Amino acid sequence: MRLSAHGLSLAVRAGWEGRVLRRATSDERERTYAVVHLATFPMPEQRGDFGQGVTELMRSSDAFVTLFEYGPESLGTPLFAHQGIPRVRADMFSPTRLQRMLPGQLGCQLFFTENDRPFCLYVVAGSRAHLPRIVREVNLVLDGLEILI
Amino acid sequence: MAVLVAVETVVIVLLTVLVAGLLRSHAEILRRLHELGAGLDPDAPAGERERPVALRPRGDLAPGAGASGPAHDVVGVGLRDDAVHIPVVGVRHRTLLAFLSSGCLTCRGFWDTFASGADLGLPDDIRLVVVTKDLAEESPSALAELAPADLPVACSSATWAAYGVPGSPYFVLADGATGQVQGEGTGVSWEQVRGLVLQATGDAAVDLRNEARIDRELLASGIRPGDPSLYRTAEQIEAEHRP
Structure with a gap:
């Protein structure tokens, strides 16, 4: 089943929950960009862009994925130099790469640009024991991800 | 003139x-x-007036078609400019889908209950998800006022069609592990719907307990899975006991 909004389109895997959203703004001059949330468990409606309020609910076999778009001011900066949608590997995951460190969890952050749109891909794995499967499934999601101009 | x-x-x-x-x-x-079980006849006996339609197995399936028909994931749009995919099949929990609308008067009581913040009293393994029709068929401003911030709400006429929902309010209880609908129906208050859900949960537990008890008794008698005696027909059993 494909989920499409805000210039993003992706195939959601069976049993995964997915949202493609854009935060509301409180100021007319403010602009927000696309955010994708994917999880292997029910996500709370009140959650932070990078999984605040979500990762606390994860079990060891669970995975949580955020794809966060930055504004055009980030284009061309060294952090977003990688062109194209990346893939994750098990050796990219570490507890120190988590936004919020929780026992057993591992995180991975990758910055990239696709079609002149800068993104951060942030993946949280519930445990190292389930990392090979989580890596495989996240890469399958990334295989089907389309970022439109 | x-x-x-x-x-x-x-x-x-x-x-x-x-x-x-x-x-x-x-x-x-x-x-x-x-x-739909929400008759407004003031002359009807009180018990009849309050009685909801039971969360019943679907009646439109062929005999032996399994539990109560297949469940379906919810795919639609949310109320915050978002696209939503909520899995119902292939998950560890059960999902209670509440098909509500922004315009129906009976639905208002359910919206208010969900927004009250009070404990809804559902078993821990049940996730409540509200499904309305597509935004083009609803009032987005009314939905924004009615929908509680902490409850998943998806606008999806396709989901209404997939479950054959006849009107709102309507509730479907789906089991993620089996991918089957456990029961469906309507009610005029949350208490009635919750009672039916708890009853369905209790009935399922009784079925499981009975199955486990029968298995134990068969094993104690030395009858294991695949034992030929489990596959005897009524005629064979009758013939064995004939003098």
Whole structure:
């Protein structure tokens, strides 16, 4: 089943929950960009862009994925130099790469640009024991991800 | 004068037809509501008036078609400019889908209950998800006011069609592990729907307990899975006991 909004389109895997959203703004001059949330468990409606309020609910076999778009001011900066949608590997995951460190969890952050749109891909794995499967499934999601101009 | 009387007669006839049409339409609405278990007949006995339609197995399936029909994931849009995919099949929990709308009066009580913040009293393994029709068929501003911030709400006419929802309010209880609908129906208050869900949960637990007890008794008698005695027909058993 494909989920499409805000210039993003992706195939959601069976049993995964997915949202493609854009935060509301409180100021007319403010602009927000696309955010994708994917999880292997029910996500709370009140959650932070990078999984605040979500990762606390994860079990060891669970995975949580955020794809966060930055504004055009980030284009061309060294952090977003990688062109194209990346893939994750098990050796990219570490507890120190988590936004919020929780026992057993591992995180991975990758910055990239696709079609002149800068993104951060942030993946949280519930445990190292389930990392090979989580890596495989996240890469399958990334295989089907389309970022439109 | 004659012209005036003629015009007046035509107007009266037109009004009569209009009133008759309205009464007929009203009667039809009441009849449909009654069929859904939300009859508004004030003369009906109190017990009958309060009785909801049970969360029943689907009746449109062929005998032996399995539990109660297949469940479906919810795919639609949310109320915060988002696209939503909520899995119902292939998950560890059960999902109670509440099919509500922004315009139906009976739904208002459910929206208020969900927004009250009070404990809904559902078993821990049940996730409540509200599904409305597509935003084009709803009032987005009314939904924004009604929908609680902490409850998943998806607008998806396709999901209504997939579950064959006849109208709102309507509830479907789906089991993620089996991918089957456990029961469905409507009610006029959350207490009624919750009671039916708890009853369905209890019935399922009794079934499981019975199955486990029968398995234990068979094992104690030395009858294991695949034992030929488990596959005897009624005629064979009768023949064995015939003098």
